[in-house]
Amino acid sequence: MAKPRIVYQCSACGGQSPKWGGQCPDCGAWNTLVETRQTASPSPSGPPRHVGYAGAPTVQSMDDVELREEPRTSTGLDELDRVLGGGLVHGSVVLIGGDPGIGKSTLLLQTLALLPDLPSLYVTGEESLQQVSLRAHRLGLPTVGLRLLTETCVERLLDTASTERPRVLVVDSIQTLYSESLQSVPGSVGQIRESAAQLVRYAKQTDTAVFIIGHVTKEGALAGPRVLEHMVDTVLYFEGDPGSRYRVMRAVKNRFGAVNELGVFAMTEAGLKPVANPSAIFLSRHPEPVPGSVVMVTREGTRPLLVEVQALVDESRQASPRRVAVGLEQNRLAMLLAVMHRHGGLALFDQDVFINVVGGVRVSETAADLAVLSAALSSFRDRPLASDLVIFGEVGLAGEIRPVPNGEERLREAAKHGYARAIVPKANAPRHEVAGMHVQAVHRLAQAIELL
DSSP: OOOEEEEEEETTTOOEESSOOSBOTTTOOBSOEEEEEEEOOOOTTSOOOOOBTTBOOOOOOGGGSOOOOOOEEOOSOHHHHHHHTSSEETTOEEEEEOOTTSSHHHHHHHHHHTOTTSOEEEEESSSOHHHHHHHHHHTTOOOTTOOEEEOOBHHHHHHHHHHHOOSEEEEEOGGGOBOTTOOSOTTSHHHHHHHHHHHHHHHHHHTOEEEEEEOBOTTSSBSSOTHHHHHSSEEEEEESOTTSSEEEEEEEEETTSOTTOEEEEEEETTEEEEOSOGGGGGOOOOSSOOTTEEEEEEEETTEEEEEEEEEEEEEOOSSSOOEEEESSOHHHHHHHHHHHHHHHOOOOTTEEEEEEEGGGOOOOSGGGHHHHHHHHHHHHHTOOOOTTEEEOOEEOTTSBEEOOTTHHHHHHHHHHTTOOEEEEEGGGOOSSOOTTOEEEEESBHHHHHHHO
């Protein structure tokens, strides 16, 4: 095989340079040249290229491709299995990111302890073996069969893994690894990309499930290149306040399951415990109805979830009233208030509007539109809504109430939690009556306001 050489590639335009410089000679961008290991292409008469971890580079007809179901192994944690798409797939690479102290290392240590039948290896580059052992004993985990390794060189790590032959490999974390073929420091873009490429190649060639822990930046994104997310099979994000008891794990990419699947965990003295009924922790259950509070049914992946949307509308003392949304998109809030004024006859241009989704959940779908406006109307009029009422629906700019996916499934979830009334889009009216649920369907915003 041709000897690899070091080049510096621009992350903006892809241009290459034999030496590093502050400015890319091709596009003129600054500080974009990244150290990269490159193997020279063989001559046309030379040997064929090596087989990549995606398979042999041969052309096949789709009818000739052998189809087989990916075998899955349960991790012992139901919520983690849900986020992974039903269990652990051998040969897959899972990248887990989250804030420091959120519970990434704890979760994976628990996972290895719950897989005693599978040979596993926990590789740490940030902690000593004593620190990892102390955490396992503090959590009361069975330590029989747990094998640990302290290593930061990815080549030596893979040599040890080739000898130990684990079925599950945990790397904590990718920012501490480095490759001997590159001269840059650990944590740099080139080192992260090269280390991840070698781990992915090892996972595919040996059919080993690999978990990679990644640090996040202040903005909440994974530190390092975005290409790291494209190289792995699954990307999971841990969300939530480290000071809070509950943690939320969300799948933002999954080649073996649904995207945006949500798993909820509770941090206890014995580690992270799956929450079987997450809707219960996102509802306040006020002893009596209060203004500005409404319950909606959102959908995270394949799971319908009941969350409480709260609004506070107060007279503004400033020239520009504030529009604050926590857990929702702020620009969409401003748009919804304009629709409320134009098609609902309710002007809030001189009012401060604060919207909050209880429990730290972030709702990204448009099904929250009608619930947000209902909560704002309730707070502005200082009139509480019924405690057994759920609302969901998308609001269009013309004042129409548009349907949302899986409406009947959302209604069944609400009825299961004891809610007896619902205001939904007309197109989401159930074809069959939902037991214990009185559904009122609307197609215009004015109709919903009149019902409220």
